[in-house]
Amino acid sequence: MNKISIFRPVLVLMCVLQVFNSIAQPAKPAKATEPKIVNIVNFIRDIEPREADVTKDVLYETVVNQVKLMKQYHLGGTFLLQYDALIDPRYQELLKTLPKNEFEIGAWWELPQPLIEKAGIKWRGKYAWDWHSDVGFSVGYTPAEREKIIDVYFADFKKIFGYYPKSVASWVIDAHSLNYMYDKYKIVASANCKDQVGTDGFTLWGGYWNQAYYPSRFNAYMPAQHAEKQLPVPVFRMLGSDPIRQYADGRSVTTLEPVYSHAGGNAQWIDWFLQTFANDTALGFNYTQAGQENSFTWSGMKKGLEMQFPIIAKLKEQGKVRVETMAKSGEWFKKTYKVTPATTFTVSKDLGESDKKTIWYNSRFYRLNLLWENGTMRIADIHLFNETVPDKYLTDVTTINQSFFYTLPVVDGFQWGKRGAPAGMRLMMKDGDKEVPVQGGNPVFTNVDKNTAHVSWPVGSGSYEIDIKENSLIITAKNIAAANWYLDLNVAEAAKTAFSAVSDNTAKYEFDGHAYKLATTSGTIEKGENGGLYRIKPKGQGIVLKLADQ
Missing domain, CATH: 2.70.98 (Beta-galactosidase; Chain A, domain 5)
Incomplete structure (x- = not known):
């Protein structure tokens, strides 16, 4: 028997085994062609004057349970501290135990009484935390006062954690504050509220709809057109807005926030939103923020988060989404884009029987x-x-x-x-x-x-x-x-x-x-x-x- 006749059946057998192995071995998860990024961001207050039942213990236990659930599903994320929570030893001890390669500690930029008074400014609020724009947010203070407030917060944060926060977010932040935080403290990421009209006294309307943008040095809400006019800190849009209902059928809030029973607390909506987010075509990249402020309490968010996190974890396992800290997303954005990119969020199949x-x-x-x-x-x-x-508050303050x-x-x-x-x-x-x-x-x-x-x-x-x-x-x-x-x-x-x-x-x-x-x-x-x-x-x-x- 010659060499060719000997090797022919061997080659056939090898081909059969190769085919068998390719069938028997589980297929590797298909990665999305465009990054689909999920930031789990929980922001923490130590004061909640609106509800007597929401005590400091209730607020703290909410964060304990958020951490526990995230660890259960091997999901990292970002915790942002309002100043009153920053100076509470319980939060310091809890958050210092989190693995730094999975979790991030940053700043939530609402301004409570202890921060304002430590900056040498008279407190004008009704409560120790007042959620109104003219008292509890940077737009209610002069540019010089904003810098004092920032210096106090960042100094105390470094004293506690050993470094300055990389991520700072709030419902609204003015351009002067963001410029100062970047120029002096080199923050790498920020986030502001989804587009809305009037909710809780905040109107943000017409901006970069989702994902993230580089703001103008003159307007924290306005994307810059040229690199020399932009602040090189990406601003991510929060809360995971429904791309159809949030803007098309009235004034209801329809987001990934787990406290809303028709949206982020609804199994059908959650599955639709996350599958659409992960699987439909996106230009550049897509982004959503999960998580919730602790003021809503664990009883308010438990059901929604327990439905969301297993789906997010599964999509992560399949390679369809990235789950990471806001700072990591900010660093990736800055490395990837020199100016604000073009992006899309598409929906090819709406919820239920809707043909939208x-x-x-x-x-x-x-x-x-x-x-x-x-x-x-x-x-x-x-x-x-x-x-x-x-923006209206670059040099002026709101008095309402x-x-x-x-x-x-x-x-x-x-x-x-x-x-x-x-x-x-x-x-x-x-x-x-x-x-x-x-x-x-x-x-x-x-x-x-x-x-x-x-x-x-x-x-x-x-x-x-x-x-x-x-x-x-x-x-x-x-x-x-x-x-x-x-x-x-x-x-x-x-x-x-x-x-x-x-x-x-x-x-x-x-x-x-x-x-x-x-x-x-x-x-x-x-x-x-x-x-x-x-x-x-x-x-x-x-x-x-x-x-x-x-």
């Missing part, structure tokens, strides 16, 4: 939301960003119990609409003498390059191909009559908007004393018909909107 689908796109120039419902599409939101527009942070609205489906009739820029067509919404199938979301997201929306025998770029939106009709479709911006009757007029093929706006415009490089902007503010008609087969105020 959406994409939120953010860049350093603008944010955009496209929403599909009942086979129709509308642009539900466009806000432009301008790094030269200062509210604070306001805005960007530049072009389309505001929430504030310019009304319940049951949201505003928006709808894709319309002429059907004989009638004007009707374009009807189509299910949109398909893909990524083109690091700055461009693509949506293909089938309509009849054709489609609308939508390219969302860093500073423009391109809508191209394929096999659809060019003169038959257009965009109409409609708002509620008597709605107060920023729109002023149409002239020279531009839609002109003014908001908070700043003039800006929406223009096209392809297409025509005309005065509105049938109650619309204005209409955008295609040139040939397409519309191209310029989406930058810089």
Whole structure:
């Protein structure tokens, strides 16, 4: 028998064994093509004057149980200390036991009485912790006072833990404070509240919708357009907002917070949100924050966290999400991005029987939301960003119990609409003498390059191909009559908007004393018909909107 005849059956046997081994061995978990980052952030207060039953012991035991549950599922995270909790020996002892490679201790930037008085400033609050903007937050103090407060906190933090905090977060933080914290103490990450209108006295509306951004040196809420004008500290958006309900069906809070029985405390919603977050297409990276402030107590959050953490742990095990501290995310962001990146959060399948689908796109120039419902599409939101527009509290203080942070609205489906009739820029067509919404199938979301997201929306025998770029939106009709479709911006009757007029093929706006415009490089902007503010008609087969105020 020659060598070839001897080796042939051996080779066949080796191939069979190789196939068998590949079947028998468990497949390695498929990693997401884009990072999906989860920060578990629990912020700690030692004072809760609003509820007599929420004692110091109740607050402390809440944190003990949070730590226990995180360890049970091998999930690290970040604990942020309000000053009253920072100086409580119980929290110091508890948090010092946490493994530094898994957990982070940082600062929660609400300002209670002991911190203010140690900084030599008179306390104006009703309680030792007062949650109103003019007392309990940096925007209620002069820039010089803010620096004193920061110095006291950071000095005491270092005395206790041996280092300065790397992460500082709050519902709202002004630009002067963030600049000072970075310039003097080199913080690496911050976070602010999700977008909301009026909740607890805080309005943040029109900003970088999710993920994270580099803020302007003049405005902590406004993404910068240029590296030389930005503060190199990424600001993450908190609380895990529902990308459909939080902004589309009224004023209810719909987030990953475990205390909300219809959202972060609801098994069906939790599973939908986390699976969508982990599995749907994202440009750049996606991000969400889990966890809860201890003021809500363990009894309030236990059920929700016990449903969330096993799912997060499973997704981590499968390689679909990263669970890490805020500081680690901040360091990764700074290493990865020189300026604010383009990102998306997409939903290809909504909760339950709903047919809604959406994409939120953010860049350093603008944010955009496209929403599909009942086979129709509308642009539900466009806000432009301008790094030269200062926040209201850069040098001034708020003297009321509210604070306001805005960007530049072009389309505001929430504030310019009304319940049951949201505003928006709808894709319309002429059907004989009638004007009707374009009807189509299910949109398909893909990524083109690091700055461009693509949506293909089938309509009849054709489609609308939508390219969302860093500073423009391109809508191209394929096999659809060019003169038959257009965009109409409609708002509620008597709605107060920023729109002023149409002239020279531009839609002109003014908001908070700043003039800006929406223009096209392809297409025509005309005065509105049938109650619309204005209409955008295609040139040939397409519309191209310029989406930058810089």
